[in-house]
Amino acid sequence: MTGSAAHATADAQGAWPVYRRLLGHAWVYWPFLLVAVVAMVIEALAGAAFVWLMEPLTNDGFVDPKPEMAIVLPLSIVGLFLLRGMATFATDYGMARVGRSVVRDLRELVLGKYLRLPSSRFDTESVPAMVSRLNFDTEQVTQASSDALKAILTDGLTVLFLFGLMLYTSVKVTLAMILIAPLIGVLVWYVGGRYRRISRGIQDGMGDLAASAEQSLAAQQDVKVYGAQGFERARYSGFANRILRLNMKVETTRAASSALVQILAALALAAIVWVSVREALVGRLNPGEFVQLMTAMMGIIPSLRRITNVQSVIGRGVAAAERLFSVLDSAEEPDTGARPVARARGELVFDHVSLRYARDDDERHALHDISFRAAPGTVTAIVGRSGSGKTSLVRLVPRFYEPSAGTITLDGAPLDDYRLSDLRRQIALVGQRVMLFDDSVAANIAYAAEATPEALRAAAEAANAWEFIERLPQGMDTPIGENGAMLSGGQRQRLAIARAILRDAPILILDEATAALDTESERLVQEALNRLMPDRTTLVIAHRLSTIEHADQVLVLDQGRLVEQGTHAELLAQGGLYAHLHRMQFRDGGEA
Numbered sequence: 001m002t003g004s005a006a007h008a009t010a011d012a013q014g015a016w017p018v019y020r021r022l023l024g025h026a027w028v029y030w031p032f033l034l035v036a037v038v039a040m041v042i043e044a045l046a047g048a049a050f051v052w053l054m055e056p057l058t059n060d061g062f063v064d065p066k067p068e069m070a071i072v073l074p075l076s077i078v079g080l081f082l083l084r085g086m087a088t089f090a091t092d093y094g095m096a097r098v099g100r101s102v103v104r105d106l107r108e109l110v111l112g113k114y115l116r117l118p119s120s121r122f123d124t125e126s127v128p129a130m131v132s133r134l135n136f137d138t139e140q141v142t143q144a145s146s147d148a149l150k151a152i153l154t155d156g157l158t159v160l161f162l163f164g165l166m167l168y169t170s171v172k173v174t175l176a177m178i179l180i181a182p183l184i185g186v187l188v189w190y191v192g193g194r195y196r197r198i199s200r201g202i203q204d205g206m207g208d209l210a211a212s213a214e215q216s217l218a219a220q221q222d223v224k225v226y227g228a229q230g231f232e233r234a235r236y237s238g239f240a241n242r243i244l245r246l247n248m249k250v251e252t253t254r255a256a257s258s259a260l261v262q263i264l265a266a267l268a269l270a271a272i273v274w275v276s277v278r279e280a281l282v283g284r285l286n287p288g289e290f291v292q293l294m295t296a297m298m299g300i301i302p303s304l305r306r307i308t309n310v311q312s313v314i315g316r317g318v319a320a321a322e323r324l325f326s327v328l329d330s331a332e333e334p335d336t337g338a339r340p341v342a343r344a345r346g347e348l349v350f351d352h353v354s355l356r357y358a359r360d361d362d363e364r365h366a367l368h369d370i371s372f373r374a375a376p377g378t379v380t381a382i383v384g385r386s387g388s389g390k391t392s393l394v395r396l397v398p399r400f401y402e403p404s405a406g407t408i409t410l411d412g413a414p415l416d417d418y419r420l421s422d423l424r425r426q427i428a429l430v431g432q433r434v435m436l437f438d439d440s441v442a443a444n445i446a447y448a449a450e451a452t453p454e455a456l457r458a459a460a461e462a463a464n465a466w467e468f469i470e471r472l473p474q475g476m477d478t479p480i481g482e483n484g485a486m487l488s489g490g491q492r493q494r495l496a497i498a499r500a501i502l503r504d505a506p507i508l509i510l511d512e513a514t515a516a517l518d519t520e521s522e523r524l525v526q527e528a529l530n531r532l533m534p535d536r537t538t539l540v541i542a543h544r545l546s547t548i549e550h551a552d553q554v555l556v557l558d559q560g561r562l563v564e565q566g567t568h569a570e571l572l573a574q575g576g577l578y579a580h581l582h583r584m585q586f587r588d589g590g591e592a
Contacts, residue, residue, distance in 0.1 A: 022141065022321045023149075025105060029098045036094030037153065039087040044157035046084035048165050051295045053077065058291050091150060092255035099146025100247050103138045104240045106324055107209075110134055111236050114217055115229045116332045119400040120357065127217050133323055134213050140320035148317065155303035162296045162303075209239040215482070219435035225398050225424045226503070228448035334402070339417040344410055344426045346376040346506040346537035348397065353406035355392055355560075365404065366392040368560045372553070376506070379538045381548035383581065384557035390541045393557070394509050397539065398427050410507075428500035430529075431511040434492045436484035441469055442476040444484070445498045455502060463498035463528040465491070490525060497528045508538045545582050554578065 026033065057073050114121075114130055216223055216232040223232055355367040367389045374380040382390045395401050396408055399415055408415050415423060436444050445456050456476060460466040468491055472478040484492040493513060500508065513525065526547060542548040549568045556564035556571065556578045564576050571578035 018318050018321050018325065021325065022102075022317070025102045026098050026146070026149075028105070029101050032094040032097045032101075036091050036098070036150070039090035039094065040150070040154045040157060042087040043084055043091055043154060044161050046080055046087060047158055047299060048161035050077065050080055050084075051162060051165055051299060053080070054291045054295050089255045091154065093252065095146040095150045096248065096251035096255070099142035100244050100251070102146070103142045104244050106138050106141060107134050107240050108233060108237055110138075110324055110327050111213055111216070112229065112233050113328050113330065113332070115220055115223055115232060117330055118333050119221065119395070121330065122217075122220060123357070127214055130217055131213050133327065135209070137320040137323050141317050141324065143317050158299065158303045162299050165296050209236070209243060212236050212239050215435075215437055219437075221395075221398070221400055222429065222435045224400070224420075225427050225429050226448050226499075227421050227424055231448035333399070333420060334416065335420040337416055337418045337420070337423070339413055339419075339422075341411075341418055341422050341426065344506050346374075346426070347409075347411050348374040348507070348537055348539075349409045349412075350393075350396075351407050351409070353396065353403045353408055355389075355396065355401060356404040357401070365560050367396075367403075369406070370562050371406075372555055372562065372565060374537050374539065375552075376537050377535050378552035379533060379540060379548075379550070381540045381542050381551035381554045382557065383542050383545065383548070383554060383578065385581075387559075388557040389560040390557055391511060392560075393555075394511060394539050394541060397507065397509060398424050398429070426505050427507045427509060428503045428505040429509045429511070430493070430496045430500050430513045432513060434484065434496040436480060436487075436492055436495060438479070438482045440474075440477045440479055441472065441495065444480065444495055445476075445502055447499055449502070451502055456498075459498040459502040462501050462531050463494045464524040465494035465498050465528075468494075490520070490522075493525045494528055497525065497532060501528075501532055506536055508533060508536045510538065510540045512541050512543045545585055556581075 053073070053076060056069070111134060212232075212235055216236065223229060350370050350372050353367060353370045354365050356365045370393065372380070382393060384390055392401070396403060397415075399420060402416075410418065410423070410426070437447070441460075442453075442456050445451070445459055451459075453476070457466065460469055460476075468487075469475060469478075478486075480486045480495075484495065487495070497513075510529065513529065540548060540551065542551075545568075548554060551568065554564075554566060554568055554571055555562055556576070558577055564571055564574065564578050566574070572582060
C-alpha cells in the first residue's frame with residue numbers, strides 16, 4: 001500500500017467513529033428516522049415500479065394495444081407518483097427534522113459545555129471562534145447527519161432496485177418532463193419568494209442567537225458566580241427553537257415543491273402516454289423491452305452521481321463534528337467537593353498561595369507565596385501597580401483559576417471541598433467592566449433569580465439606582481440595550497451593585513468598581529457600596545487610594561508578591577511602596 005493510500009485509509013478509519021457518534025445524536029429522534037427510512041423504501045420502490053410499468057405500457061399500449069390501457073395506465077402512473085410524492089415529502093421532512101434537531105441539540109450542548117469550562121479556556125480561544133463553532137460548524141453537521149444519509153439510502157436503494165429490474169429489462173420515458181418546464185418555473189419563482197421571506201427571519205434569528213451566545217460567553221465569570229448556566233442555556237434555547245421552527249418552514253416548502261414537481265411531471269407523462277397509446281393503436285411504436293432498459297439506466301446514472309458527490313458533504317460534516325466533539329470532550333472545571341454550605345461566615349485565609357497561568361511559558365508566576373487572612377465583616381483592599389496580580393488574586397476566590405501552590409480556605413475548609421455552585425453562591429462580584437444583558441432593568445437586577453417587585457425596588461434604592469430607574473419610560477420594565485448601552489457608566493455600576501445587594505452573599509469582590517467614573521457618579525456608587533459592605537467579607541481592588549483609607553487592611557502587591565500589609569495609616573508611616581503610590585497619585589491631582 002502506498003503512503004497516500006495508507007493515509008487515506010487512516011483518515012477513513014478515524015472519520016467513521018466521529019460519524020458514528022454523530023449518528024448517535026440523530027438516533028435520539030428514531031421515530032422520525034424510522035418514518036423517513038420507510039418512506040425512502042417506498043420512494044425507491046415507486047421509482048422501480050414506474051420503470052416496471054414500461055413493459056405493460058409498451059406491450060399492451062403499443063405492441064398489442066388495448067383500448068382500456070389508455071385509461072388504466074395514465075391513472076396508474078398518476079397514482080404511483082402521488083404515492084412517491086408523499087413518500088418524498090415524508091423522507092425530506094423526517095430527515096430535515098432529525099438534522100435540524102441535531103443542530104439544535106449540539107448548539108445547546110456546546111454552549112452549556114463552554115459555560116462549564118475553566119476560565120483558562122477563554123484565555124486561549126476567542127469568543128468569536130466559539131460562536132463560529134456554535135453557528136457555522138453545527139450547520140455543516142446537519143448536512144452530514146441528514147442530507148448525506150438521505151442521499152446514501154435513497155439513491156442506494158434506487159440503484160439496487162433498478163439494477164435488479166434491469167436484469168429483467170426496463171426503459172425510459174422522461175422526455176415528457178420537458179413539457180412542465182414553464183410550470184416548474186412558476187413554482188420556483190413562488191418558492192424563491194417564500195424562501196427569501198423565511199430566510200430574513202432566520203437571519204434575524206441567527207443574530208439574536210449569536211448575541212445571546214456572545215453575551216453569556218463574554219460574561220462567563222458573572223454567569224458562573226451567579227450560578228446562571230441553566231438560565232443562560234434556557235435563554236439560548238428559546239432563540240434556537242425559534243430558528244428550528246423557521247428552518248422547518250423552509251424545509252416544508254422545499255419538500256412540498258419537490259413533491260409537486262413530481263406530480264406535475266406525472267401528469268405531463270400521463271398525457272404523453274395517453275397520446276402514445278392512441279398512436280400505438282395504429283402501430284407506430286417500439287417494443288417495450290428497449291424502453292424499459294433505457295429507463296432503468298437513466299434512473300441509475302444520477303443516483304450514482306449523487307452517491308459519489310455526497311462524500312464531500314460527509315467530509316465537511318465530519319470535520320465540523322470533530323471540532324464540536326473536541327469541545328464536548330474537554331475537561332470541565334474540577335468540581336469534586338461535597339461539603340455542604342448554606343451561608344458561609346466569610347473567613348478567607350490565603351496560605352502561601354502561588355498562581356501560574358497555563359499559558360505562561362516562563363518561570364514567572366502571576367502570584368507567588370501570598371498569605372493573609374480576611375475576617376468576616378472586614379474590608380481588605382488590594383493595591384499595586386498595573387500587572388502586579390491584583391485581579392489574579394481575587395479570581396482565585398470563586399475558583400475561576402486554581403492555585404499552583406498553597407491553599408485557600410473558607411471558614412476553615414479548603415475551597416475545593418465545596419461544590420462550585422455552593423461556593424459561588426457565597427460570592428457577589430462587582431467589577432469595573434459591568435456585564436449587563438439585553439433585557440429589562442428588573443431582569444438585570446434579578447439575573448437568574450426569583451425576586452418580588454418589592455425586593456427589586458429595595459435593592460435598587462439601596463444601590464442609589466431607583467432615582468434614575470423611576471425616570472425611565474417603563475420603569476423597571478425598560479429595556480437597557482446590549483450591555484446596558486442605554487445607560488451611563490455610573491448607572492450601569494449601580495445596577496450591578498443592586499444585583500449584588502439582592503444576592504446578599506457573605507463575600508463581596510469589588511474589582512475597581514469606581515474607576516473611570518465622574519465625581520458625581522463615583523459618589524453615588526461609593527454610597528451604595530458603603531451600604532453593601534457591612535457584615536460581609538469584602539475584597540476591594542482599588543485604583544483610587546482615597547477610597548480605601550478606612551479599609552481594615554491593605555495588601556500591596558508588586559510583581560505577584562505581597563510586599564506590604566497593614567492599615568492605610570501604618571503603610572503611609574512605613575514610607576514604602578504604598579506611600580510612594582499614594583504620593584504619586586495625589587501629586588497628579590488625587591484622581592489619577
